[in-house]
Amino acid sequence: MMEAPRALRVLLGLMLIGLLLFPLVGERFYIQYATKIMIMAIFAMSLDLLVGYTGLVSLGHALFYGVAGYALAMAGGDAAPSLWWSLPAAMLVSALVALVVGALVLRTSGIYFIMVTLAFAQMMYFFVRDSEYFGGSDGIYLNSKPSMSIFGWAPLDLGNQLHRYYLTLALAVATYLLLRAVLRSAFGRVLIGIRDNEPRMRSLGFPTFRYKLACFVLAGALAGLAGYLTAVQDGIMNPEQLGWHRSGEALVMVILGGMGTLAGPALGAGALMLLELQFSIWTKYWQLLLGGFIVAVVLFLPGGLGSIFARRRGGGAGHG
Amino acid sequence: MDFPTFLIQLLNGVQYGLLLFLIASGLTLIFGIMGVINLAHGSFYMVGAYLAFSLTELIGNFWLALPAGIALAVLLGIALEWLLIRHLYRRDHLYQVLLTYGLILVFEELRSILFGDDVHGIAVPALLNFSIPLTDTLSYPVYRLAMSGVCLLLAAGMYWLIARTRLGMTIRAGAVNREMVQALGINVGLLYRLVFALGVALAAFAGMLAAPVASVYPGMGNQVLIISFVVIVIGGIGSVKGALVAALLIGLADVFGQVVFPQIAGMTVYLVMAAVLLWRPRGLFGSA
Numbered sequence: 001m002m003e004a005p006r007a008l009r010v011l012l013g014l015m016l017i018g019l020l021l022f023p024l025v026g027e028r029f030y031i032q033y034a035t036k037i038m039i040m041a042i043f044a045m046s047l048d049l050l051v052g053y054t055g056l057v058s059l060g061h062a063l064f065y066g067v068a069g070y071a072l073a074m075a076g077g078d079a080a081p082s083l084w085w086s087l088p089a090a091m092l093v094s095a096l097v098a099l100v101v102g103a104l105v106l107r108t109s110g111i112y113f114i115m116v117t118l119a120f121a122q123m124m125y126f127f128v129r130d131s132e133y134f135g136g137s138d139g140i141y142l143n144s145k146p147s148m149s150i151f152g153w154a155p156l157d158l159g160n161q162l163h164r165y166y167l168t169l170a171l172a173v174a175t176y177l178l179l180r181a182v183l184r185s186a187f188g189r190v191l192i193g194i195r196d197n198e199p200r201m202r203s204l205g206f207p208t209f210r211y212k213l214a215c216f217v218l219a220g221a222l223a224g225l226a227g228y229l230t231a232v233q234d235g236i237m238n239p240e241q242l243g244w245h246r247s248g249e250a251l252v253m254v255i256l257g258g259m260g261t262l263a264g265p266a267l268g269a270g271a272l273m274l275l276e277l278q279f280s281i282w283t284k285y286w287q288l289l290l291g292g293f294i295v296a297v298v299l300f301l302p303g304g305l306g307s308i309f310a311r312r313r314g315g316g317a318g319h320g
Numbered sequence: 321m322d323f324p325t326f327l328i329q330l331l332n333g334v335q336y337g338l339l340l341f342l343i344a345s346g347l348t349l350i351f352g353i354m355g356v357i358n359l360a361h362g363s364f365y366m367v368g369a370y371l372a373f374s375l376t377e378l379i380g381n382f383w384l385a386l387p388a389g390i391a392l393a394v395l396l397g398i399a400l401e402w403l404l405i406r407h408l409y410r411r412d413h414l415y416q417v418l419l420t421y422g423l424i425l426v427f428e429e430l431r432s433i434l435f436g437d438d439v440h441g442i443a444v445p446a447l448l449n450f451s452i453p454l455t456d457t458l459s460y461p462v463y464r465l466a467m468s469g470v471c472l473l474l475a476a477g478m479y480w481l482i483a484r485t486r487l488g489m490t491i492r493a494g495a496v497n498r499e500m501v502q503a504l505g506i507n508v509g510l511l512y513r514l515v516f517a518l519g520v521a522l523a524a525f526a527g528m529l530a531a532p533v534a535s536v537y538p539g540m541g542n543q544v545l546i547i548s549f550v551v552i553v554i555g556g557i558g559s560v561k562g563a564l565v566a567a568l569l570i571g572l573a574d575v576f577g578q579v580v581f582p583q584i585a586g587m588t589v590y591l592v593m594a595a596v597l598l599w600r601p602r603g604l605f606g607s608a
Contacts, residue, residue, distance in 0.1 A: 126587055244546070295426070
């Protein structure tokens, strides 16, 4: 596994301390926005597992993100269920959908894979949007937050923004540690091997399809975690959460932060969302600036923001 | 479904399919020859529709607006290729996806600044604004028939260009081996620029043709882009013949899906795609 550059790791440690202390000084709006950034960081890291480590460029990752959010919304719009079973259940739904979709889309590769993942996500988008049962294009409201009480004791109250902030932070760190452990395991090394040379891995005797499918399911389940948290945070799920702009946004985060570095995409999520916020303060036509920014990143900063640090160290860590 | 209704749906399906072919053929050529995946292709369709809308208002005549719009679309294609796309030829697909995704945001927002977010309509040109009666109560608009006719002519023209001309031969050769063609003294950069401009012009022309029947609205490009992806995945990426067959298949599946399975109408085309992929993962006419 490619280690993140030292400067990036130091920055990451400082950021974690900053995030722990941030609610002491941040206004409510910014605590809320930071929560959303950390949710997207989870989403972007899960996509990095596919794009950066296994070489599977998915343009439909929002499918698994949205499905878990809808699973929570359908499980109880008025009286939300306990987090202890609804979170694993929602992630399981995402994982199962990823298993079915993955079994189909992994038959293709390269450009077909990009287009087919996009098409499957759009299929689910239309299915949800056109169905009264799922609330149509208006979406479904979650009128209460999932409870965290166990035997009458609740460590966190998810009706409280501050508590949601710390839950999300804990889960983002847990996702990072989990993915790091996975990537350092034998399984993770096989994934990286597949990215670098799939025919060689196959001829070494690895059943690459099964490895890719397992990776796709894991990435789907973690995207589901992000989707679940979004539903809890926003209190509403609508079809746009499944739409391809959400998938595109996540890809931008991964590239911006530097794919194949885990921490990079998390930082990319922060950078992109802060830029969006700043652009939208400047002008109501902020998408014009965002689009121009994305084009500029592709042309002038192909290794992402992380490559700035790598370059200062004398380069070498660039990839792709 | 009685026969006249069936006939109307059939004609609608064929017309929609042929329109999709115009868009998808450009997309598949740009990928097949230049190796570039272009998400902004739907935006060119939208640009065409808005060009038809604004030029018709400006000039006051749809028939004059058409050639003017095509000329502008070709210029747009050349400018984009020179400014941005040519930097993507040797890059991973991922970066092509990102850059053209950024372009979509730029085009959508420019559209919003220039034309606002309202739905606009343009009148069907007077020359073709009548219908052919099928029964006492049902009739079929001639403009839609004319659209299908124009699309068929263009499909034939493309076949001739690619299969029968020297330029087409160079284009096909460029798709197989860029370096060899270059070594033979052909300006591949110019060739790619032509192919890209052709693709942009085809998508924009489709938008212009569709504007009088489908109206002109925000987001119209994205809808068409994703369906065009489905078309070229089914047809086999890079195959113009595959794009034609798949476009007709999808056009008919969509139109009849709305009649037969109205509850899941939005999903029908994707189900067709899933079925084809299970059977042939590289599409109907894709090379192995």
